[in-house]
Amino acid sequence: MALTGVLATVGLVAWGCSGGGDAGKERSIHNAAGLSTPSPVSTMSVPVATPTITVTATAKVTMRPSVQARAGDACAPEDVVINLDSKADAYRGKARPQFLVSVVNTGKRPCTFGVGPKELELRVTSGPDRIWSSAHCARGDGSSIRLLKRGIPYAATVTWDRKRSTNGCDGSRSLARPGTYVVAVKPDHQRPRREVFRLSP
Numbered sequence: 740m741a742l743t744g745v746l747a748t749v750g751l752v753a754w755g756c757s758g759g760g761d762a763g764k765e766r767s768i769h770n771a772a773g774l775s776t777p778s779p780v781s782t783m784s785v786p787v788a789t790p791t792i793t794v795t796a797t798a799k800v801t802m803r804p805s806v807q808a809r810a811g812d813a814c815a816p817e818d819v820v821i822n823l824d825s826k827a828d829a830y831r832g833k834a835r836p837q838f839l840v841s842v843v844n845t846g847k848r849p850c851t852f853g854v855g856p857k858e859l860e861l862r863v864t865s866g867p868d869r870i871w872s873s874a875h876c877a878r879g880d881g882s883s884i885r886l887l888k889r890g891i892p893y894a895a896t897v898t899w900d901r902k903r904s905t906n907g908c909d910g911s912r913s914l915a916r917p918g919t920y921v922v923a924v925k926p927d928h929q930r931p932r933r934e935v936f937r938l939s940p
Contacts, residue, residue, distance in 0.1 A: 810848045814887060816926075818846035821859070823924045823932040826896075831939040835901055836863075838922055838934070841894045844887035854893055855883030861897050863915075863922050869904070870915050873897055876908035901938065 819842060826837040838861060844850055853859070857880065861873040874881050885893055899922075902912040917938045925931035 812850055814850035814852045821926055823934055825934040825936045829937040829939050836899045838897045841892045843892045844889055849886055849888045851884050852887050854885050855881050857881035859924055861924050863920050865920050871899055871904045875904040
């Protein structure tokens with residue numbers, strides 16, 4: 740019995756040194772071959788790409804219907820051609836200067852335009868001095884609206900009595916002196932038309 744106990748003890752020690760099973764054998768084989776023991780693979784969470792959302796704003800434009808001009812409406816400034824001419828280059832003695840004003844509608848439709856002294860004021864100047872204005876002693880309100888057909892000119896002759904425009908419109912106004920003068924007509928939104936003339940004794 741004593742011998743049997745000794746043999747059992749020796750067997751336990753031998754089994755413990757052998758590495759305790761197959762796992763120990765595998766590690767021993769790897770170590771003997773100079774290979775590293777594979778590490779256990781750790782489970783890692785892989786990031787998932789988040790989809791990008793793009794919002795595009797679209798502007799909604801509301802188109803307003805264009806208003807077309809009708810026959811009888813006011814003339815567009817770019818459709819009106821105005822000319823001014825002095826009937827003579829010089830006026831002698833008591834001769835009164837006369838100026839011819841013409842207005843032509845070049846638009847597609849008949850239109851209305853003001854041709855009175857209020858709308859088409861003629862001014863006679865000498866340098867910076869205003870000598871006379873056709874609107875100064877005009878009758879009524881000085882307005883005259885005419886219907887202009889395409890290509891048919893409106894023409895009017897304006898006569899200056901050679902007197903200076905003053906506060907009154909009676910016969911006491913003084914006469915303009917002999918010299919060189921400029922007459923101009925300036926309609927709204929257009930460049931003025933000018934003519935040069937002389938008053939001689």
